[in-house]
Amino acid sequence: MALEECIVSETDSFIEEVSEEVRRDKLFVLMRKYGWIGIVAVLLLVGGAAFNEWRKASNMARAQQLGDSLMLALEQDDTAARSAALAKVDVAGTQSQALVTMLLANAQIESGDNNAALTALTTLANDASQPKAYRDLATLKLVLLAGKDMARDERRAKLDGLAVGGGAFRLLAEEQLAMLDIDEGNTEAAISRLQDIKNDVDVTPGLQGRASQLIVVLGGDVDAS
Numbered sequence: 001m002a003l004e005e006c007i008v009s010e011t012d013s014f015i016e017e018v019s020e021e022v023r024r025d026k027l028f029v030l031m032r033k034y035g036w037i038g039i040v041a042v043l044l045l046v047g048g049a050a051f052n053e054w055r056k057a058s059n060m061a062r063a064q065q066l067g068d069s070l071m072l073a074l075e076q077d078d079t080a081a082r083s084a085a086l087a088k089v090d091v092a093g094t095q096s097q098a099l100v101t102m103l104l105a106n107a108q109i110e111s112g113d114n115n116a117a118l119t120a121l122t123t124l125a126n127d128a129s130q131p132k133a134y135r136d137l138a139t140l141k142l143v144l145l146a147g148k149d150m151a152r153d154e155r156r157a158k159l160d161g162l163a164v165g166g167g168a169f170r171l172l173a174e175e176q177l178a179m180l181d182i183d184e185g186n187t188e189a190a191i192s193r194l195q196d197i198k199n200d201v202d203v204t205p206g207l208q209g210r211a212s213q214l215i216v217v218l219g220g221d222v223d224a225s
Helices: 001-072 079-087 093-112 114-125 132-147 152-163 170-183 187-199 206-219
Strands: none
Touching: 001 152, 001 187, 079 093, 079 206, 093 132, 114 152, 132 152, 152 170, 170 187, 170 206
């Protein structure tokens, strides 16, 4: 009986060893057949992480380079030299382009080169790829700088576009529209617009004060709602 048990035990051990070898052989075949997938996955993960780090470092380097260039340009005491330096700034990114254009236009205005500033502001205002806030600001500055050199209807159309839709510069645009109303002799429309500005929840103290003063000058009632 003991001999039979020993034989059975040896047989079971042999079968287990054979089964284990078969499993190992299958695993080896599978590794040879599909192991490249795991290798590729690891390479993609490592490569992706490395690319992200490189991109972050590149973006940081470009931002630092832009900041250094702007600082050097803005430190120029001569306005003409400042304009020339800003015009040479190598811009990376659409928002940076808009910022540099606004700074350039300001420098050109300070140096008396209004035509160049008008060109820069017009280009930015009409560039749909730029952030809306910058385009709106460029449009407002364009209207203010051009003044009566821009046709009245064109000025009104641009300001109307800024005054609607809850834009960041809508109240400033409304103020300029009131000035157009005054220029056209439409005093009642100007007072009504100024009253709306004065009572707006988003009005700043400075703008509210200017609106109140204009209402008084025009003969309106500041306390009217």
